[in-house]
Amino acid sequence: MRTVTNFNDGWLFEGREEVRLPHSAVELPFSYFDERVYQRPFTYEKRFTADAAWRGRDAVIVFDGVIANTRVELNGEVIAEHKDGYTPFEARLTDRLSDGENVLTVHIDGSENPEIPPFGGMIDYLTYAGIYRDVWLRVTDPVSLANVKIETPDVLAGNKIVRIMAELSNPNRVPLDGELTAVLKDATGTEIARTRSSVTGEKVEMSLEGLGSIRLWDVDSPVLYTLVLALETANGKDATSTRFGFRDVAFNTEGFWLNGRKLQLRGLNRHQSFPYAGYAMGRSAQIRDAEILKHELKLNMVRTSHYPQSTYFLDRCDEIGLLVFEEIPGWQHIGGQAWQAESVENVRRMIRRDWNHPSIVMWGVRINESADNHEFYLKTNAAARELDITRPTAGVRCITDSELLEDVYTMNDFMLGHEELGGNRPRTPLRPQREVTGLDHRVPYMVTEFNGHMYPTKSYDQEQRQAEHVRRHLEVLNAAYGDPEIAGAIGWCAFDYNTHKDFGSGDRICYHGVMDMFREPKFAAYVYASQCEPSEEVILKPVTLWARGERNIGGVLPLIILTNCDEVELQYGDNPPKRVVPDRENYPHLPHPPVVIDHRHVSQSEIGSWGWLWQHGTITGFLDGKTVATARFTADPKPTRLEVIADTSWVERHETVRVVVRVLDQAGNKLPYLFDPVTIALEGPAKLIGPDVVPVLGGSTGFWLRSTGAGPIQARVSHARIGSVTIDLTAR
Ligand code: GAL
Numbered sequence: 001m002r003t004v005t006n007f008n009d010g011w012l013f014e015g016r017e018e019v020r021l022p023h024s025a026v027e028l029p030f031s032y033f034d035e036r037v038y039q040r041p042f043t044y045e046k047r048f049t050a051d052a053a054w055r056g057r058d059a060v061i062v063f064d065g066v067i068a069n070t071r072v073e074l075n076g077e078v079i080a081e082h083k084d085g086y087t088p089f090e091a092r093l094t095d096r097l098s099d100g101e102n103v104l105t106v107h108i109d110g111s112e113n114p115e116i117p118p119f120g121g122m123i124d125y126l127t128y129a130g131i132y133r134d135v136w137l138r139v140t141d142p143v144s145l146a147n148v149k150i151e152t153p154d155v156l157a158g159n160k161i162v163r164i165m166a167e168l169s170n171p172n173r174v175p176l177d178g179e180l181t182a183v184l185k186d187a188t189g190t191e192i193a194r195t196r197s198s199v200t201g202e203k204v205e206m207s208l209e210g211l212g213s214i215r216l217w218d219v220d221s222p223v224l225y226t227l228v229l230a231l232e233t234a235n236g237k238d239a240t241s242t243r244f245g246f247r248d249v250a251f252n253t254e255g256f257w258l259n260g261r262k263l264q265l266r267g268l269n270r271h272q273s274f275p276y277a278g279y280a281m282g283r284s285a286q287i288r289d290a291e292i293l294k295h296e297l298k299l300n301m302v303r304t305s306h307y308p309q310s311t312y313f314l315d316r317c318d319e320i321g322l323l324v325f326e327e328i329p330g331w332q333h334i335g336g337q338a339w340q341a342e343s344v345e346n347v348r349r350m351i352r353r354d355w356n357h358p359s360i361v362m363w364g365v366r367i368n369e370s371a372d373n374h375e376f377y378l379k380t381n382a383a384a385r386e387l388d389i390t391r392p393t394a395g396v397r398c399i400t401d402s403e404l405l406e407d408v409y410t411m412n413d414f415m416l417g418h419e420e421l422g423g424n425r426p427r428t429p430l431r432p433q434r435e436v437t438g439l440d441h442r443v444p445y446m447v448t449e450f451n452g453h454m455y456p457t458k459s460y461d462q463e464q465r466q467a468e469h470v471r472r473h474l475e476v477l478n479a480a481y482g483d484p485e486i487a488g489a490i491g492w493c494a495f496d497y498n499t500h501k502d503f504g505s506g507d508r509i510c511y512h513g514v515m516d517m518f519r520e521p522k523f524a525a526y527v528y529a530s531q532c533e534p535s536e537e538v539i540l541k542p543v544t545l546w547a548r549g550e551r552n553i554g555g556v557l558p559l560i561i562l563t564n565c566d567e568v569e570l571q572y573g574d575n576p577p578k579r580v581v582p583d584r585e586n587y588p589h590l591p592h593p594p595v596v597i598d599h600r601h602v603s604q605s606e607i608g609s610w611g612w613l614w615q616h617g618t619i620t621g622f623l624d625g626k627t628v629a630t631a632r633f634t635a636d637p638k639p640t641r642l643e644v645i646a647d648t649s650w651v652e653r654h655e656t657v658r659v660v661v662r663v664l665d666q667a668g669n670k671l672p673y674l675f676d677p678v679t680i681a682l683e684g685p686a687k688l689i690g691p692d693v694v695p696v697l698g699g700s701t702g703f704w705l706r707s708t709g710a711g712p713i714q715a716r717v718s719h720a721r722i723g724s725v726t727i728d729l730t731a732r
Helices: 283-296 311-320 337-354 374-387 433-437 463-482 525-529
Strands: 003-006 011-013 017-019 041-049 058-063 070-074 077-082 089-092 101-109 135-140 144-151 160-169 178-185 191-199 203-211 225-233 236-244 249-252 255-258 265-269 301-303 323-326 360-364 393-397 408-412 445-449 488-491 540-542 559-563 567-572 578-580 595-597 617-623 626-633 641-646 656-664 677-683 686-689 693-695 700-707 711-719 723-731
Touching: 058 070, 070 089, 077 089, 144 225, 144 236, 160 178, 160 225, 178 203, 191 203, 191 225, 249 360, 265 323, 265 445, 283 311, 283 656, 301 488, 311 323, 311 337, 337 360, 337 374, 374 393, 393 445, 408 433, 433 445, 463 488, 463 525, 463 559, 525 559, 540 617, 540 626, 559 567, 567 595, 578 595, 641 711, 641 723, 656 711, 677 686, 677 700, 693 700, 700 711
Parallel strands: 265 301, 265 488, 301 323, 323 360, 360 393, 393 408, 408 445, 445 488
Antiparallel strands: 003 135, 011 017, 011 041, 041 101, 058 089, 058 135, 070 077, 070 101, 144 160, 160 203, 178 191, 178 225, 225 236, 249 255, 540 559, 559 595, 567 578, 567 617, 617 626, 641 656, 656 700, 677 693, 677 711, 686 700, 711 723
């Protein structure tokens, strides 16, 4: 039987520092740094003793992800090489181990190797350097299970089928005769069906048929099943279990269909980067990001721009019902033949790693925003179709009239804002698909990026700019919902991210997120959140900092209130309240248009102007005439309360937890222009990621702590004027 042991501990980095994986070769400042500091070679070394029990068995080190150009040596002999930074690879120890101590050396190179994607041109993101995902030691019998593909054809039919394709690992080419048993279990572990097949070669195909009461995987009910495979041959036993779901996806000219039901796609792009640590954030941070996208932003889709992301992230997407459009590494640039061959391999590696995730509904097989390249993209499409006939391919472009070799035409439509640059067209949120494709017929089509660099917005930008940021996200979503030829829209992007000097605001940050780098929402986040049904959560978010002199000329009108309430009331000071319904006229297609309050509803004499007394306000949301939410604003905000909230009150060993810090006024609103420092002090088995004195930005900041053992942890956050707040966590 197999044993899989975590191999993250006890690495010597650069010959001097003992580190634990996942690890970033260079911890970066929050902003204004030189990204070239990590663009060089680094070495990791780990000493271990071979266990006598491994003798006669197959011992392999599995790397989940290393950036980049990795060379692995065992006792000085090269045992594996892998250039790509986003997919797993193995280094086989079998027959090479010494008695006593062994030395495993991992050479990486963070320089942007122009021979492999995504490098060779400019890229608007950082790739960092390091063994940034987990490493495992896997010991199996000489014949073991290598990979399994599970397909569920025809799930809409009465009797369901599971098709299984198992690949065996048999590095020493020993005789294979044996048997493979497949057991299907539901989420409670109850056996539902089983089958057996004799083993004669390295591939075994079998199926489970006539399955009766199977529940489908859907965004609202992400039901998962497990397939347990048990192998028995003369040369060994092995067992694996793999989660999957029964679901049917289709993209056609009418849109996207999940289990035969049309679903409008609403998503955002995600980079897998975090402040300071870059890519090197483990399981809990990956899980948390998926939850933020689904439960806070209420999205039904995420695009893994622009590379395969952590399987922890994808596993969580499976569990919570968040659809995924997964991408290969690349950004605008296409290299030479060898580079292209590597990209085709990237397609294969991505699909072979991830083909059992029910959340993944589409493979990206085109270098993001690259030019057409007939030969190359024939190959990437063919590779995907050969490996997986159950999912469509897509190719993200930003050029029009581009050759469609994929199943879905996916377009980054950055038209909104072009009119300001002197374009000769009126404000157009999205172009009709035929104007983009240049085709005379309708094709499966979706928008995979919009806004982003057209309107970078900081959480501490002027209210008017933030309101315009909101409006642009509203307009595009409304347009996507209103165009039957568009299956959905994925905006740029979920979170602000660190980038190269050639992009962003000069400080190495692209402020393109609807959330900042700490995953704290900007107003635009509520454009997405407010599209959920109030039965899931009532959203009421007035897009205002509530001040007389914040906007040009002054005042807070027109006031956008992002909400799924059916009526909203504004009370300014002690004036009579005004009730306003959602703006269906300007946003007719949104599930939940915002309420927009302006001078039609509130007269100048009621709200006053420059030179008038500024007063408090109350905004109330109603559903069916009942009060369901209230937002209060003070006319005289002061730093009153320090809010310190950890995502969870516990943290697993060596894992991280995010803590959000907000400076609030008397009414509980963030103080947007308070840039004071806060100090963070930890006690107990935990380490802070990043500095211990940080500025509050836009009323909030955050940090991640990493547990270093087990026991109670106290995190104390202090602000000079308010004092300190201590929260208790448990590392378990
Ligand atoms: C796109 C690109 C993204 C990001 C975005 C900014 O062109 O695909 O990676 O750079 O622009 O808006």
